[in-house]
Amino acid sequence: MAEVHDGATLRAALLPIASDFSFTWIGEARALFDDLNPRRFAELHSNPIALLSELTYDDLESALTPEYLERLERVQRRLARERGYETWWTEQERPEDFLVAYFSAEFGLDESLPVYSGGLGILAGDHLKAASELGVPLVGVGLFYRRGYFRQRLDAADRQVERYPRNDANRLPLELVPMAPVVELADESGELVPVRLGVWRARIGRVSLYLLDTKVSGNPAWARDVTDILYGGDRENRLRQELVLGVGGVRVLRRLGLAPTVFHMNEGHSAFLQLERLRELVEEDGVGTSEALEQLRESTVFTTHTPVPAGNEVFDPELVQRNVEGLVERCGLEWDEFAALGKVAPEDELFGLTPFALRTSRYANGVSELHGAVSREMWHGLWPGSPVDEVPITSITNGVHQRTWLSRELEELLGDTDPQFARAREVPAESLWAAHRTAKDRLLEFIVTTRGAQALDPDVLTIGFARRFATYKRASLLFSRPERLAALLADAERPIQILVAGKAHPADEGGKDVIQQVVDFAREPAAAGRVVFLSDYEMTLARRLVQGVDVWLNTPRRPLEASGTSGMKAALNGVLNCSILDGWWAEAYSPAVGFAIVGDAGADASEAEQDEADAEALFAILEGQVLPAYYERGADGVPERWIALMRESIAELGPRFGTARMVRDYVERLYLPAHDGAPRAASRAA
Numbered sequence: 001m002a003e004v005h006d007g008a009t010l011r012a013a014l015l016p017i018a019s020d021f022s023f024t025w026i027g028e029a030r031a032l033f034d035d036l037n038p039r040r041f042a043e044l045h046s047n048p049i050a051l052l053s054e055l056t057y058d059d060l061e062s063a064l065t066p067e068y069l070e071r072l073e074r075v076q077r078r079l080a081r082e083r084g085y086e087t088w089w090t091e092q093e094r095p096e097d098f099l100v101a102y103f104s105a106e107f108g109l110d111e112s113l114p115v116y117s118g119g120l121g122i123l124a125g126d127h128l129k130a131a132s133e134l135g136v137p138l139v140g141v142g143l144f145y146r147r148g149y150f151r152q153r154l155d156a157a158d159r160q161v162e163r164y165p166r167n168d169a170n171r172l173p174l175e176l177v178p179m180a181p182v183v184e185l186a187d188e189s190g191e192l193v194p195v196r197l198g199v200w201r202a203r204i205g206r207v208s209l210y211l212l213d214t215k216v217s218g219n220p221a222w223a224r225d226v227t228d229i230l231y232g233g234d235r236e237n238r239l240r241q242e243l244v245l246g247v248g249g250v251r252v253l254r255r256l257g258l259a260p261t262v263f264h265m266n267e268g269h270s271a272f273l274q275l276e277r278l279r280e281l282v283e284e285d286g287v288g289t290s291e292a293l294e295q296l297r298e299s300t301v302f303t304t305h306t307p308v309p310a311g312n313e314v315f316d317p318e319l320v321q322r323n324v325e326g327l328v329e330r331c332g333l334e335w336d337e338f339a340a341l342g343k344v345a346p347e348d349e350l351f352g353l354t355p356f357a358l359r360t361s362r363y364a365n366g367v368s369e370l371h372g373a374v375s376r377e378m379w380h381g382l383w384p385g386s387p388v389d390e391v392p393i394t395s396i397t398n399g400v401h402q403r404t405w406l407s408r409e410l411e412e413l414l415g416d417t418d419p420q421f422a423r424a425r426e427v428p429a430e431s432l433w434a435a436h437r438t439a440k441d442r443l444l445e446f447i448v449t450t451r452g453a454q455a456l457d458p459d460v461l462t463i464g465f466a467r468r469f470a471t472y473k474r475a476s477l478l479f480s481r482p483e484r485l486a487a488l489l490a491d492a493e494r495p496i497q498i499l500v501a502g503k504a505h506p507a508d509e510g511g512k513d514v515i516q517q518v519v520d521f522a523r524e525p526a527a528a529g530r531v532v533f534l535s536d537y538e539m540t541l542a543r544r545l546v547q548g549v550d551v552w553l554n555t556p557r558r559p560l561e562a563s564g565t566s567g568m569k570a571a572l573n574g575v576l577n578c579s580i581l582d583g584w585w586a587e588a589y590s591p592a593v594g595f596a597i598v599g600d601a602g603a604d605a606s607e608a609e610q611d612e613a614d615a616e617a618l619f620a621i622l623e624g625q626v627l628p629a630y631y632e633r634g635a636d637g638v639p640e641r642w643i644a645l646m647r648e649s650i651a652e653l654g655p656r657f658g659t660a661r662m663v664r665d666y667v668e669r670l671y672l673p674a675h676d677g678a679p680r681a682a683s684r685a686a
């Protein structure tokens with residue numbers, strides 16, 4: 001390590017730390033940037049490269065205290081150690097040529113790279129982080145949106161307004177990869193035009209993520225805008241994005257000289273990668289079409305993420321045909337044969353990415369046990385000859401990357417080596433409570449400084465509710481009994497306070513209505529100043545919330561929450577879940593780790609009846625269980641019963657719902673078998 005003694009040498013030492021997303025899971029590394037200029041760092045959405053580009057050598061030099069230098073050296077040593085240690089993967093004998101290509105339309109690695117919109121992307125980011133830690137050979141492929149996740153603000157009438165700040169690649173931890181692969185896309189007249197792709201590389205420890213975009217000089221104007229906005233534009237643009245991701249992604253991997261043996265499609269958006277792989281096998285390797293399809297299937301893993309229609313995209317087949325007919329021909333397929341791969345039943349009109357992905361993947365999974373069962377039922381039509389429980393869709397329950405989401409205080413208390421989480425059962429109650437209180441104080445201060453929220457009382461039971469304002473998430477359930485809620489908020493002895501955050505899809509007026517209702521309610525005297533809507537929910541706010549509130553509330557309409565991951569982040573921080581038994585919570589819940597909301601609407605109740613019963617159950621559990629446990633205090637002011645629940649939540653759920661467990665499951669149950677079935681075409685590695 002070069003000696004650091006002035007602004008220039010400090011900058012040179014910080015740049016490599018800022019250029020690798022490993023900094024996102026090492027609290028001390030992030031703090032090195034935060035401490036240089038906390039206000040500016042927050043304004044720059046925690047982007048260390050942007051911060052370094054703004055600070056002068058003098059600014060840097062003035063930060064260079066002996067204490068700062070010591071911390072810097074500690075971070076440098078830690079990063080060096082992490083790169084060097086033996087991983088789970090290398091502990092055993094492994095196939096030499098094993099490599100997974102992991103495709104996703106969004107990746108949420110950090111707030112500073114907003115190319116994600118929610119849980120799907122953050123899961124993909126966490127997957128890469130865990131693969132790096134475990135040493136699993138894996139390469140990520142996604143899109144670089146110039147305008148990613150929108151920023152949310154409320155106007156004077158409390159209506160959500162979206163703003164799309166531009167991502168400037170030069171001020172992000174991305175490197176331009178010098179190559180310009182081409183994808184053919186149909187223009188307005190239906191003519192195929194070669195579109196050149198830009199390729200950016202992000203480093204996540206041992207793993208690389210390649211992000212593709214079309215904003216390349218020489219491309220026609222319409223083509224340059226294809227990857228402009230995350231999930232943006234009309235149907236045709238969406239299809240073009242998916243062709244860039246799938247077809248372009250495979251071409252990028254080949255140009256890099258990579259020969260993945262396993263392809264993992266995280267949701268159907270990348271499914272066109274199968275078409276390009278098929279073309280390679282048929283056109284370049286001379287494999288017959290049906291044999292090639294079989295080889296392709298054997299080496300593909302597909303994860304379906306939601307039973308909600310928006311996540312299972314369908315296209316007008318003519319639109320698809322205009323864009324891919326040429327490719328389909330080169331695969332030796334008739335158009336009708338190809339179109340049939342995207343349908344459940346022969347008489348279906350539309351081309352669905354989920355059926356296409358399922359028909360071309362030998363290995364498929366849902367993201368919780370319950371979601372696995374729901375998916376087998378939902379896609380049963382693809383296997384009409386099989387009983388529902390033999391539909392070949394298994395489940396691997398999601399997880400979260402612990403080091404990204406665990407509070408600094410808990411990491412200090414529990415240590416960062418195994419059995420990290422089990423130590424929660426042994427540490428003194430006062431220490432656990434103190435660690436939680438520090439995280440809570442930090443959250444309350446953070447929302448005042450960054451969101452202009454009113455100061456809240458840290459002694460009051462604080463409920464967090466933060467997620468996309470999609471209809472099925474039912475944010476309005478908690479507000480459906482205003483009088484009962486008002487009584488809880490204003491209670492003199494045992495009050496509650498509520499922090500709400502989340503974005504509505506820009507086109508979802510219903511979702512925006514709910515936000516408006518929450519904010520209006522927060523203003524009323526009945527809310528007693530104890531309901532706060534926090535605008536612009538993103539990863540930094542999420543991290544503070546899941547570490548600092550007392551209860552994490554989730555009220556989805558069962559069974560539409562395929563997994564849910566924010567509750568896992570809360571659980572490992574000892575923030576107790578109070579949730580409908582849907583998604584991951586249906587398998588995680590026991591009375592020793594949190595609270596279950598179980599409405600008594602029958603199986604054939606209408607949605608309105610279900611909402612009614614669930615709202616009733618929600619209030620009953622808050623009043624009858626959550627509040628008494630929280631406010632019951634011993635002589636020392638420590639809530640023993642609550643802390644017992646916190647201990648079990650951390651010790652039991654922390655490891656079970658981590659990405660390390662999840663990625664090991666993918667490796668052992670899906671990746672290794674898929675690797676064994678991979679076509680071995682020597683030409684691929686060239």
Ligand SMILES: *Cc1c(COP(=O)(O)O)cnc(C)c1O
Binds near residue numbers: 467539543566567569
């Ligand atoms: C974890 C996370 C999500 C996903 O949470 P769900 O529980 O699946 O709704 C969405 N947005 C952000 C910013 C997150 O951190």
